Amino acid sequence: xxxxxxxxxxxxxxxxxxxxxxxxxxxxxxxxxxxxxxxxxxxxxxxxxxxxxxxxxxxxxxxxxxxxxxxxxxxxxxxxxxxxxxxxxxxxxxxxxxxxxxxxxxxxxxxxxxxxxxxxxxxxxxxxxxxxxxxxxxxxxxxxxxxxxxxxxxxxxxxxxxxxxxxxxxxxx
Amino acid sequence: xxxxxxxxxxxxxxxxxxxxxxxxxxxxxxxxxxxxxxxxxxxxxxxxxxxxxxxxxxxxxxxxxxxxxxxxxxxxxxxxxxxxxxxxxxxxxxxxxxxxxxxxxxxxxxxxxxxxxxxxxxxxxxxxxxxxxxxxxxxxxxxxxxxxxxxxxxxxxxxxxxxxxxxxxxxxxxxxxxxxxxxxxxxxxxxxxxxxxxxxxxxxxxxxxxxxxxxxxxxxxxxxxxxxxxxxxxxxxxxxxxxxxxxxxxxxxxxxxxxxxxxxxxxxxxxxxxxxxxxxxxxxxxxxxxxxxxxxxxxxxxxxxxxxxxxxxxxxxxxxxxxxxxxxxxxxxxxxxxxxxxxxxxxxxxxxxxxxxxxxxxxxxxxxxxxxxxxxxxxxxxxxxxxxx
Numbered sequence: 001x002x003x004x005x006x007x008x009x010x011x012x013x014x015x016x017x018x019x020x021x022x023x024x025x026x027x028x029x030x031x032x033x034x035x036x037x038x039x040x041x042x043x044x045x046x047x048x049x050x051x052x053x054x055x056x057x058x059x060x061x062x063x064x065x066x067x068x069x070x071x072x073x074x075x076x077x078x079x080x081x082x083x084x085x086x087x088x089x090x091x092x093x094x095x096x097x098x099x100x101x102x103x104x105x106x107x108x109x110x111x112x113x114x115x116x117x118x119x120x121x122x123x124x125x126x127x128x129x130x131x132x133x134x135x136x137x138x139x140x141x142x143x144x145x146x147x148x149x150x151x152x153x154x155x156x157x158x159x160x161x162x163x164x165x166x167x168x169x170x171x172x173x
Numbered sequence: 174x175x176x177x178x179x180x181x182x183x184x185x186x187x188x189x190x191x192x193x194x195x196x197x198x199x200x201x202x203x204x205x206x207x208x209x210x211x212x213x214x215x216x217x218x219x220x221x222x223x224x225x226x227x228x229x230x231x232x233x234x235x236x237x238x239x240x241x242x243x244x245x246x247x248x249x250x251x252x253x254x255x256x257x258x259x260x261x262x263x264x265x266x267x268x269x270x271x272x273x274x275x276x277x278x279x280x281x282x283x284x285x286x287x288x289x290x291x292x293x294x295x296x297x298x299x300x301x302x303x304x305x306x307x308x309x310x311x312x313x314x315x316x317x318x319x320x321x322x323x324x325x326x327x328x329x330x331x332x333x334x335x336x337x338x339x340x341x342x343x344x345x346x347x348x349x350x351x352x353x354x355x356x357x358x359x360x361x362x363x364x365x366x367x368x369x370x371x372x373x374x375x376x377x378x379x380x381x382x383x384x385x386x387x388x389x390x391x392x393x394x395x396x397x398x399x400x401x402x403x404x405x406x407x408x409x410x411x412x413x414x415x416x417x418x419x420x421x422x423x424x425x426x427x428x429x430x431x432x433x434x435x436x437x438x439x440x441x442x443x444x445x446x447x448x449x450x451x452x453x454x455x456x457x458x459x460x461x462x463x464x465x466x467x468x469x470x471x472x473x474x475x476x477x478x479x480x481x482x483x484x485x486x487x488x489x490x491x492x493x494x495x496x497x498x499x500x501x502x503x504x505x506x507x508x509x510x511x512x513x514x515x516x517x518x519x520x521x522x523x524x525x526x527x528x529x530x531x532x533x534x535x536x537x538x539x540x541x542x543x544x545x546x547x548x549x550x551x552x553x554x555x556x557x558x559x560x561x562x
Contacts, residue, residue: 019257019496043384050512050520062510064497064524068384068398071405075497094387097532120214120561129222136219136226165485 007033021075027063028086030076034065035091042067042074044092047099049106051131057081059106063088080108087113105130137162179207186215190293190547193557195531197550201543209538209546211531216561224521229255229329230484232521237323239525240559243282245274245314246502247559248327253408254498254509255329258490266454267331268409273344273447274317274326275409276440280351281310282503282554283433283440290430290551291362294371299358306354309347316340336451345448348441355437362430372427376537376549379424386533389526390505391436392553395421395429402501414446426552433554436503486516502526504554525559 010030013023024030034042042065050060057079065074078085087110088095099110100119107128110116118125127134137156145152179202185191194215200208220239224232236248249271256263263271288303311321317336318326326333336344362368378388383396393400401418403411419435421428490513499508505526512520530553538546 015495021495043387045387045389045506046508046510046522046524048510048520048522050522062522064508068400073406073497073499075495092387093385093536094529094532097528118214120217122214129219134222136222 019075021077023077023079025078027061027076027078028088031063031065031088031091034067034074034076041069044088044094044098045073047088047095047102049102049108049130051106052079053132055079059083059108061085061102061108083108084111085109086111089113104128107131135162178202184546186212190550192289192550192555194561195550195555195557197534197546199543199546204542204544206538206541206543206546209535211534213528213531213557214561216557218562220562221521221523225518228486228516229258229490229518232518233328234323234325237325238558239523239562240282240502240504240507240527240556241322242285242556243278243503244322244324245278245326246282246500247507248325249275250498250500250502250507250509252327252329253500254496254511257496257498258494258511258513259329261330263331265410266335266451269447269450269454270332270336271327272409272411272414273336273444273451274314274332276444276447277310277313277344279440279503280437280444281307283437284310286503286551286554287358287362287430287433290548290554291368293547293551294368296361296365296368299361302354302358302361306351313340313344313347316343335455338455341448341451344444348445348448351441352438355434359434363434369427371545371548372425372430372552374423374425374427375541375545376426376552377424378533378537382533382536383424386536387529388505388533389529390501390503391429391432392505392526392530394419395432396424397422402499402506406499408500410447410450411443413450414443416443426548429552489516490514490518499524504556504559505530507559523559523562525562527553527555527557527560528562531555531560 007030010024010026011022015021044063045066046064048062050062052058052060059080061078061080063076065076067074083106085108087099089099089112096115097119099113100116102108103110103116104118104121105128121129127139137158139156140153141156142151142153179200182199182201184197184199186194186196191197196212196215198210198212199206220235223235233248233251236251237244239247284303284307288300292300314324314326315321317340318324318333378396380396380398383393383398388396389400397420399418399420404418416439419432419439421432490511494513495511497508497510499506506524507526508524510520510522511518534549534553538549541549
């Protein structure tokens with residue numbers, strides 16, 4: 001892949017199949033290069049995070065960069081040891097909402113972000129929903145309280161357990 | 174008495190021009206917008222989290238509920254993603270059926286976009302006419318899949334059922350009369366004095382801005398960048414179809430309206446081509462199987478067992494695999510990212526075009542008067558199912 005050839009110091013790994021992706025230890029440097037150089041002329045199309053609990057570098061961030069003039073899409077990965085990273089808002093204005101979403105969903109702080117507020121979850125929401133230790137059903141549910149005449153939240157109460165079935169048969173493998 | 178400098182109003186979340194559940198905090202100086210802060214998430218259902226709890230076949234219906242005015246386009250991207258992940262190849266007729274319904278979906282979406290936009294701005298009649306046509310299109314959905322809205326028609330490996338001859342004939346009859354209906358709608362709008370006063374030179378987005386905000390679809394094409402994923406990264410059988418990509422010149426709301434109208438016309442042509450190809454293909458195949466796709470059962474016992482296993486465990490994704498798949502949905506680039514592990518995706522991420530467009534609303538709306546905010550929301554073609562996910 002071109003990036004690995006041009007910037008060997010920054011690229012730590014390359015995957016080619018079924019889709020090309022580059023992992024890096026210096027994401028902001030690579031993003032600046034992708035944005036600034038005439039060769040790439042890239043624009044941020046998407047940014048998201050993935051949680052891998054149990055790994056020392058738990059959160060993986062992924063940037064999707066379109067180089068429109070060349071019609072090339074670059075997937076850039078980086079894994080974070082601590083959930084902190086400088087913001088890319090000043091390179092890509094479209095990063096404002098992407099970083100807000102990653103922050104609220106996974107708890108990654110983007111340093112220098114002008115407006116890091118919750119985006120999709122409820123006002124006053126606690127927790128990071130896309131972390132793997134967050135249950136699908138959540139922690140709180142809301143209902144209308146007849147006595148207080150307002151909407152109140154309380155702990156979730158499921159009449160049926162969330163069921164997962166294990167279909168692996170013992171004599172396979 | 175102190176001088177009142179600026180005040181803040183709540184636009185939505187129940188305002189009909191907010192296209193669903195947009196809560197917009199508008200800071201105003203007189204009638205001029207100083208800051209527009211969209212509060213989204215009132216329709217957030219955690220689709221990404223839910224997808225991580227389900228196997229690859231169970232995930233499909235969630236995509237119908239993302240953008241509920243262009244349904245099949247979104248389940249198509251999901252199916253493409255699963256096919257890329259598992260290396261499946263649908264048959265030629267399944268691909269042409271997909272193209273046919275993708276373009277009908279584009280008609281559905283753009284009819285909704287243009288006519289509700291006109292409704293917000295004050296023109297009621299195109300809305301009534303457009304929804305008459307939408308109703309006909311929704312009936313084709315129903316005849317193909319059994320469901321009017323949440324079709325679950327395009328599936329990994331193919332489509333649920335092929336379209337029969339009578340439906341194909343009726344779609345052809347619809348496409349023959351539709352351009353006249355579109356002309357009627359254009360007569361109402363394109364040269365209408367009020368429509369032009371409300372749209373021309375409102376919400377101008379320069380090309381540099383459009384690119385830096387990550388726009389795609391008609392929002393990007395309206396700003397004079399002829400970018401269409403159907404051409405840039407051809408999928409299905411789009412490379413075998415001749416069609417044009419309309420481009421606006423000024424980047425204002427009126428140009429985006431014109432782009433959408435022309436896209437409707439081009440979609441009619443593509444759908445016509447797809448119909449012809451389907452008619453040829455079905456004439457060639459004397460005995461078409463009644464259900465298509467690789468994930469359909471046969472009546473052999475061994476096949477039934479294999480089929481049962483597939484539908485209970487789901488297809489197993491090879492470990493450490495990731496795929497980002499994107500296609501040109503009517504609103505722009507819709508993408509699905511899967512990172513694989515076992516039967517369920519470890520991470521499923523959705524790139525919704527409306528989310529990106531709405532994030533730039535603040536930048537576009539500043540220095541417009543408050544009445545223009547309605548125009549801007551209309552031109553962005555916002556649907557909250559996909560933005561909030």
